[in-house]
Amino acid sequence: MNFDRELIVRAQAGDSVAQENLIRQFSPLVFRLISRYFRHREDVEDLAQEVFLKVFARIDQVRPDENFPGWLARVAVNACYDELRKTRRRKVAFETYGPSKVSEPVVMPTEPEELGKARRALESLDPKLRIPLVLKEVEDMSVEEIARTLGLTQTNVKVRLFRARKKLAATLGDLKKRK
Amino acid sequence: MNLLNEFFQKERSRVFEPDPHFPQRVMARLKEQAPVENGLWETILGSTRPVLALALTLVFALIGIHLWAPVQPARGMIESYFTSEVPADETFLYTGSEPAPSHDVLEQLMAPESDQ
Numbered sequence: 703m704n705f706d707r708e709l710i711v712r713a714q715a716g717d718s719v720a721q722e723n724l725i726r727q728f729s730p731l732v733f734r735l736i737s738r739y740f741r742h743r744e745d746v747e748d749l750a751q752e753v754f755l756k757v758f759a760r761i762d763q764v765r766p767d768e769n770f771p772g773w774l775a776r777v778a779v780n781a782c783y784d785e786l787r788k789t790r791r792r793k794v795a796f797e798t799y800g801p802s803k804v805s806e807p808v809v810m811p812t813e814p815e816e817l818g819k820a821r822r823a824l825e826s827l828d829p830k831l832r833i834p835l836v837l838k839e840v841e842d843m844s845v846e847e848i849a850r851t852l853g854l855t856q857t858n859v860k861v862r863l864f865r866a867r868k869k870l871a872a873t874l875g876d877l878k879k880r881k
Numbered sequence: 882m883n884l885l886n887e888f889f890q891k892e893r894s895r896v897f898e899p900d901p902h903f904p905q906r907v908m909a910r911l912k913e914q915a916p917v918e919n920g921l922w923e924t925i926l927g928s929t930r931p932v933l934a935l936a937l938t939l940v941f942a943l944i945g946i947h948l949w950a951p952v953q954p955a956r957g958m959i960e961s962y963f964t965s966e967v968p969a970d971e972t973f974l975y976t977g978s979e980p981a982p983s984h985d986v987l988e989q990l991m992a993p994e995s996d997q
Contacts, residue, residue: 718908725904737897746897754907755914820888839889870885 707766714761725754731771732778738836739782749785753778776851779833786829823873831866834859 705727712720732753736746756777764773824832834852837843845863849856 721911722904722908725907729899729903733899734896737895738892743897747903750899750903751907751910755910758911816884817888817891820884824888840892874884
């Protein structure tokens with residue numbers, strides 16, 4: 703990705719024009735990454751704002767020769783991971799202590815039933831497994847890129863991808879059997 | 882697995898784009914945050930300085946007292962209180978140390994022995 707590295711130096715010095723330019727240039731990347739994990743525009747927008755606030759709070763840590771888009775992707779994916787974990791905890795708490803009558807799972811109006819099942823199966827995965835799988839299958843990242851983005855070893859990423867696929871297949875198999 | 886492949890394929894096309902005013906909204910939040918952070922640091926620094934100044938003053942005062950004041954007083958409180966009122970002969974009642982007898986007293990004590 704081509705961009706003016708001078709923008710980072712100026713943003714580090716507190717230049718608001720440079721900061722706005724950085725947001726303008728990199729917001730599509732951040733939106734795209736967050737869209738992989740959240741289905742409502744408001745959630746994506748909120749999280750994208752949080753990501754840029756985090757980025758500018760730590761902009762001093764970025765070296766001008768560093769891979770800024772990679773660093774930004776790491777911040778965005780980590781923010782998604784934190785948010786997914788929070789959402790999952792809330793969901794577990796609701797299922798454990800909430801009202802006994804649980805509403806039917808959400809099916810997107812335009813979504814075919816089979817794809818809805820696949821989506822629900824993916825959403826039921828632990829974020830630890832879901833994030834690398836989506837980066838691999840949807841973002842088309844290599845294992846090396848995923849490892850760099852998540853701060854894991856390549857072996858660890860391969861193990862997580864294997865477990866994610868296995869669990870997903872098991873969930874979808876169960877759904878088919880129930881049918 | 883075909884179902885999953887189809888799902889992932891569909892997911893690739895599902896992307897939200899930022900609207901043109903997104904950068905301005907982030908900048909507005911950034912500006913909102915900045916004075917709060919400065920204010921907090923200013924408060925912390927402002928409250929630290931007087932505490933530090935007071936602590937330094939106390940340390941210097943203690944050092945001064947330690948240097949200039951004698952470590953042991955020459956007279957104790959009780960001694961200094963009784964010095965003006967108690968006659969020298971009665972001092973031993975309060976201090977426990979008996980004063981050395983005077984020459985006349987010794988003479989009187991010795992006289993009967995020599996007479997015997």
